[in-house]
Amino acid sequence: MLLKVILILWWAHYCYADIRLPKILRPCKLSDHKCIGDNLAANSFCKIKKNGYLPSKYVQESLHFDTPYFNASYIDHNLIIRNQDKCYVSEFFFNTQTDRVVLSLDCPNLDLESDRTFIQHRTYQEDTYYHYHIRGVYPMIHITMNFPSMDLCSASIFTDVAQMPKFHIDPKNKPTANHLAKDLSYLHIFERENCHARGPGLAYKFIDSLICDYGCPVPK
Numbered sequence: 269m270l271l272k273v274i275l276i277l278w279w280a281h282y283c284y285a286d287i288r289l290p291k292i293l294r295p296c297k298l299s300d301h302k303c304i305g306d307n308l309a310a311n312s313f314c315k316i317k318k319n320g321y322l323p324s325k326y327v328q329e330s331l332h333f334d335t336p337y338f339n340a341s342y343i344d345h346n347l348i349i350r351n352q353d354k355c356y357v358s359e360f361f362f363n364t365q366t367d368r369v370v371l372s373l374d375c376p377n378l379d380l381e382s383d384r385t386f387i388q389h390r391t392y393q394e395d396t397y398y399h400y401h402i403r404g405v406y407p408m409i410h411i412t413m414n415f416p417s418m419d420l421c422s423a424s425i426f427t428d429v430a431q432m433p434k435f436h437i438d439p440k441n442k443p444t445a446n447h448l449a450k451d452l453s454y455l456h457i458f459e460r461e462n463c464h465a466r467g468p469g470l471a472y473k474f475i476d477s478l479i480c481d482y483g484c485p486v487p488k
């Protein structure tokens with residue numbers, strides 16, 4: 269008799285759970301790119317990557333970014349990106365009520381090298397240009413994408429620089445050497461603004477190459 273009651277209760281519980289779909293679905297193991305790709309493709313037009321590949325080093329022609337806090341803009345030329353193949357998916361879920369996907373990447377030791385132009389803006393004045401070579405290694409960044417399941421390209425992409433990078437700078441001339449800040453107490457602000465512009469390119473490259481190709485244009 270007791271067993272019967274328990275079974276009925278269990279069954280009632282089971283039905284109840286079945287009717288009300290859970291709000292948050294985590295259908296995949298985070299290391300299972302095929303499962304993540306299948307889930308994304310089921311709700312969008314992205315093309316599943318069967319044998320996706322991301323090189324351990326590749327070159328992007330240029331990347332422009334602004335650091336409003338510092339009244340400055342930057343252009344990375346011949347940007348060499350290393351270790352992006354070491355990034356891994358660190359969160360993936362659907363919210364069935366909002367129809368949004370959250371997908372995040374953790375990237376250890378991302379290594380960025382470029383010939384950088386630094387453009388200093390001043391009110392009522394002509395911009396000043398400086399040039400230097402820079403290579404920086406970021407111990408850990410977290411890139412969190414929120415997007416409607418149909419469309420990665422319209423995602424909001426939040427890039428969190430969890431640990432400050434170590435970098436090496438070679439100024440190309442004397443004025444640049446004199447101008448470059450020696451004070452690094454604002455580095456965390458600079459890196460937040462800098463990586464805000466890097467997130468989308470890195471995220472699209474990873475998802476489009478390894479999981480499901482949405483063909484999102486990489487910002488230049």
Ligand SMILES: *[C@@H]1O[C@H](CO)[C@@H](O)[C@H](O)[C@H]1NC(C)=O
Pocket residue numbers: 337338339391
């Ligand atoms: C940016 O420009 C404003 C206005 O000239 C100035 O007050 C501010 O100190 C500048 N910011 C930095 C970080 O130099």
